Amino acid sequence: MALIKIALIMLVQNTVVFAQDITLETAKGTIVGTTSQTVGLNKTYYAFKGIPYAEPPKRFQEAVPKAPWTGTLNCTYDKDVCVQGKNPIIGSEDCLFLSVYTTSLTGATPVIVFIHGGYFTLGNSSYEGKGPDFFLDEGVVFVMLQYRLGLFGFITTEDSANPGNWGLKDQVLALQWVRDNIQYFGGDPTKVTLWGQSVGGASVGYHLVSNRSQGLFHGAIMESGTSLSSFGFNRRISQTILLTATQLGKLSLSIDGLVQQLKTVPYKDLQSAAYTASFAVALRNPLAGLFYGVVSEEYHNKTFFTGRCDTLLREGKFAKVPILLGTTSQEGRFVGSTSPSDVLSGLVRSYFLTFDILPNRLPPPDLATSLLTRSIVGTKIKYHFAGLSPIGLTNDELVRLLSVDQWVRPAVEFARQVIQHGVDVYMYSFSYKGVLGRNTNATGVAHSEDLAYLFNTANGIGSGDDYLTRLRYVRFLCNFAKTKNPTPITDQLFNNTIWTPVKNGTRREINYLDIDRIIQMKINMFDKDIHEYDKLYNDYGIGDYQTY
Template sequence: MGVKVVIFVLSLCIFESIEKKNKIHSRVADENGPIVNIEDGAILGRVDKTVDQNKTYLAFQGIPYAKPPIGDLRFRPPVPNDKWNGTLNATREGSSCVQGILPVTGSEDCLFINVYTTNLTGSRPVMAWIHGGAFLFGNSSYQKFGPDYILDEDIVHVQFNYRLGVFGFLSTMDEACPGNNGLKDQCLALKWVKKNIRHFGGDPDKVTLYGESAGSASVSYQLQSACAKGLFRAAIMESGSSLCLWALTRDPRATAFKIGESLKLNTSDSNLMVEGLRMINATILQQASLILSTGDLVADPLAGLQFSPVIEPHHEGAFFYNYSDLLLSEGQFHRVPTIIGMNSNEGAVAGDIPELLRLYLVNFDLNPSLLAPADLTNSSYKRDIAALLIKYHYFNILPLSFQTDSVIKFISDDQFNRPIRRMVIDMSRYSPVYFYMFSYEGLLGGVEGERSLKGVGHTEELGYIFRSYVNGRVSSSDVTMRKRMIRMWTNFAKYGQPTIERDPLLQNLDWPRAQPRNLVYMDINSRMTIRRNPFESDMRFYDRIYRLYGSPPYNTY
């Protein structure tokens, strides 16, 4: 997603309720739709049908889980929402969070949660979704992430917004604005689920947290934060990790002060500057922050995003304040069963870069040291040697700007495969990990016509999980693959493992756990296959690079 965001941002800039506790109950209204009563107040939802099995479900959308983070609450951790009088109309989704540049869209009043359930009674497993979007854009809308197929499997589904960009991830690295407010939003949403989901027919002790790309990295951060302890019992991470280079901001304080300077604020003191930023119009602040961060991305596209999670200074309420690689390798995370994986050619998303934008690759020919992993070492000598070895391994002596396939392979390994593999190795020492690669090249992934690049690109697997990614031409094999993905993901939510019995739909396979020295994984394709050690030669090459030139512990990997 890091490179995808570079492309995305470059293109933009080039062209531009109330009852006492323990007396709360749920009921279904007649002509007015379903009503649920929680501690905050009454909530009115709507009735709908799933697209495949025509199963009746109840939708409660746009429920505020936090006070609007506006005014003095801008750049502060989220505050639980106040109770309301009367009945909240939750038949429409709330606003997306502020994002984009031309135009700027969304609102700061955006901390909403959507709940979808087939029955208000009972106690069913829950799946809570965190959307991706490089911590810069996206939302939890039904249009993008319709959970119809998951609801058909009798799961309660939850999805929520969290603050993005400068509003969610500004950090001065001190008490003025420690950072990670977007992650803290997610954690508060999970606390809301823990407290309230039983009123929607969900089991608060059977929550599976899952996400894709930046959403997946968010899941891995929640796994490592004391904030989320006890809030979920399993996790699924699709194409993202806290170890990914793009999932950590490297110099957030400098970025924050650059924004302050660009807006002519007093930057002599963090508190004064942040107070000034609270007074700036949201649209102006969004535009200024995105323009600034784009310049840094152009200069070094592999260095990471300017508004993403940070390693906070030690303070009360810190979400995260240590090296992720250290926490994972030492088992300092919530040891729950996990599914972790990637698509077969994540970097294929870069294959459609217009030639004008492709020119930025020349930076790597002129300065090969940029090819070295951002957190490999502080030694410029070691970095230069490692970078030259990486350049030769992937590109030989030819210029990068003429090697599309090799560049895409490098992007896949550097931005996704290497850090995800490392996370599997670290976590599988302490808890059950089910490793996968999604390699099915179908139509539901959104690729129309003949593929110009072999392999499955970033985000394509979402078309086999959610309703939203619709392609008019869908084959029977596409439908089978969708059913397989739903079966495995919902099995995991129900039972803590993706395969539970001999199932013809899953070719009667038993998906084994990965081990640190035996990286067995499920190759999810037309013919599902158990394999070992994905991208083995390239990953062993990086193992040598880190062994010879790395300086642990690492912020990212």
């Protein structure tokens, strides 16, 4: 039971301000939060920010649950973010916190747990920029968590000495905290939906196939990322470790020896060197994975992930929970770019010019292994998207290639695999271009642009269509969290459209909901592009894939 203490807080510019402190007993001890009102419907809600779910983690080791405490923890403000950035470097290694937002401290309300994106190098659980007000208006308990990033969260020796995946194991610990504590916040631990965006979506995909996550959630939302996306998996962590150690003047005959030395480097020095090294490695071929990611561990008693994800899905070795997944209409475009010439930075664009010289870099990492086969496949992909033009000098063609290769194709394949095992999958494409997304002139919706239609952000005042789209988008997700169906009843808000799950029995016909000014069911997003990759996999694929 919550003990509510109402206090006169302060005088601000000669104005008396009343606020409510909320004192709450949890399984581990007492915390104090705050009371506020949502920006939408002005609903009263309770916010508990920066709750520690783990002890301060030891570097490059698995975190342990937070021990019980005496006294009262102040959870009225956001705590330190996890170490990130370069100029400046911000955050702390003591960063394993989560925040809970709820409109009622009694009852058993469905819960959404959100995992942020940021390429496993950036992001946090702070209210600023991702206020969950609109979800609270829809009547769910909302949890946001932090997990270790960069080298601190994803270093590994790729053996049992340092198995890695620390950031994902942090997420497991947070989910265990939700299971054990969310009832104190009015949440139902048997109705937890795990939602992630970008690499957060990839994280959700890995939780689906991880034995350590089983039973901790009951529905999954993957927004702009799945575990079949190559950007969520790391094949080159040893290169990043070597470059980081070289910058710091560390020498050893083994990766394990270097990792041991990196444990004692001041955290800002380590972050600076690792940041530079990870970018250098990623730019060798960004289509083969970005800065950090999940690795397949040798099996041990605390393994988070082992094996090959595509194979596990195909064999049905994953949690059989309802799934909602989707992409934006133009994932390969940078957020904020509105003209054809600025869809990609000059550095990234110049890299893609190398595909005309080295087409073996263009195919998905696992499609084929021989240089000759990869060159043949790469030439076919390049010609499909750009014809005889240099791929790096194109605009819409290059963005379409990136969108399909990194986001759409893996999402479609994820759906194809899991529906074979009786799982309901609801697919969507977010196509609405509006003011809140700072996009009125571009040809499509960029990666992460749709977040402006989900959270209370600083993107300014939108249009009537913007607010309608936001209400629809949020309600779709909340309906799914409550009933595991985004349209459980006909609703005039959706023009009585019923969102049907992907049909089983066919690889070619994939139905999805197009979220635009007019919402409607459609079939086969990027159909010709997906069909081209299907032919390439059939003709040249090795048949056993990690990512797709």
